[in-house]
Amino acid sequence: MAKFVFGMNLSLDGYADHDAFAPDPVLFWHWTEQVRVPVGSLYGRRICELMRYWDEDRPDCTSAEHDFAEAWRRPPKWVVSRSLASVGPNAALISDGIEATIRGVEGTA
Secondary structure, three states: OOOOOOOOOOOOOOOOOOOOOOOOHHHHHHHHHHHHOOOOEEEEHHHHHHHHHHHOOOOOOOHHHHHHHHHHHOOOEEEEOOOOOOOOOOEEEEOOOHHHHHHOOOOOO
């Protein structure tokens, strides 16, 4: 079984707008480095929907945003949801057998 590490990034009001919000360069670099490390990521529906923003290449992205998107796209993702029908590229939807699926995730860390 893989080693799971808990990390959190949240919005106090539950809403994030990638076009209106941007952390300072040091904090953004920190999160880019954080998404480079894991073998994969486990998300719920809301974070999955929020992070789908990074699935597409955007011509107006800065170099730092491009680096983050590339790092975020690389590892596989598992999304736990009973309401989503699809989860996007490099992601697997888990709606039943959640514990067994998570226990079966292999990792190198």
